[in-house]
Amino acid sequence: SQKIEQxxxxxxxxxxxxxxxxxNYTNYSPAYLQWYRQDPGRGPVFLLLIxxxxxxxxxxxxxxxxxxxxxxxxFHITAxxxxxxxxxxxxxxxxxxxxxxxxxxxxxxxxLVRP
Amino acid sequence: DGGITQSPKYLFRKEGQNVTLxxxxxxNHDAMYWYRQDPGQGLRLIxxxxxxxxxxxxxxAEGYSxxxxxxxxxxxxxxxxxxxxxxxxLCASSMEREAFFGQGTRLTVV
Numbered sequence: 074s075q076k077i078e079q080x081x082x083x084x085x086x087x088x089x090x091x092x093x094x095x096x097n098y099t100n101y102s103p104a105y106l107q108w109y110r111q112d113p114g115r116g117p118v119f120l121l122l123i124x125x126x127x128x129x130x131x132x133x134x135x136x137x138x139x140x141x142x143x144x145x146x147x148f149h150i151t152a153x154x155x156x157x158x159x160x161x162x163x164x165x166x167x168x169x170x171x172x173x174x175x176x177x178x179x180x181x182x183x184x185l186v187r188p
Numbered sequence: 189d190g191g192i193t194q195s196p197k198y199l200f201r202k203e204g205q206n207v208t209l210x211x212x213x214x215x216n217h218d219a220m221y222w223y224r225q226d227p228g229q230g231l232r233l234i235x236x237x238x239x240x241x242x243x244x245x246x247x248x249a250e251g252y253s254x255x256x257x258x259x260x261x262x263x264x265x266x267x268x269x270x271x272x273x274x275x276x277x278l279c280a281s282s283m284e285r286e287a288f289f290g291q292g293t294r295l296t297v298v
Binding site for chain 1: 221223229230231232233236244246276278280282285286287288289290291292294
């Protein structure tokens with residue numbers, strides 16, 4: 074069956090450290106993988122997109138890697154701050170036979186950054 | 189301001205009633221999506237639409253219906269056939285790949 078798995082346990086780290094979140098997928102062949110941030114009671118907000126032919130993408134303190142052989146993406150936040158505390162969701166596109174595609178999300182990992 | 193607007197923010201439904209959640213976007217996006225989120229869970233896809241007058245079922249479409257008569261609008265009806273409708277509902281739109289989300293509608297069955 075098709076699955077997108079993120080660590081369901083919260084990640085609790087000290088301010089200033091690097092947070093690393095994992096997204097693994099099974100029986101998908103995404104051309105793109107995305108990461109979103111969601112705060113409680115709010116809609117997710119787009120952070121980064123990485124294409125299947127890209128190994129790494131950076132944006133300020135954020136870094137995403139994409140390994141299509143391992144079927145895994147890693148999301149890093151360097152020099153983490155308490156304001157980075159949120160739930161982080163990975164998402165990938167699932168292309169259909171009729172050329173449409175749907176955006177599928179993982180269950181998210183909650184990040185807590187202690188001051 | 190361009191964006192995606194969901195209304196109402198909170199909605200209470202009696203058992204056996206149909207309710208319609210509104211989603212409007214002025215971003216000129218072709219694709220629109222409806223997701224359901226339960227406490228501590230990820231987003232599950234209900235319906236999606238790539239163009240006007242066309243839509244496809246997602247992973248949990250039973251008990252829901254949608255229409256896409258205009259590019260800007262993608263309303264979701266939660267029917268009485270949906271046995272456990274209490275959840276947080278999120279609408280999104282996209283042009284290329286990045287999805288823009290509304291602020292959500294929290295539906296509670298009373």
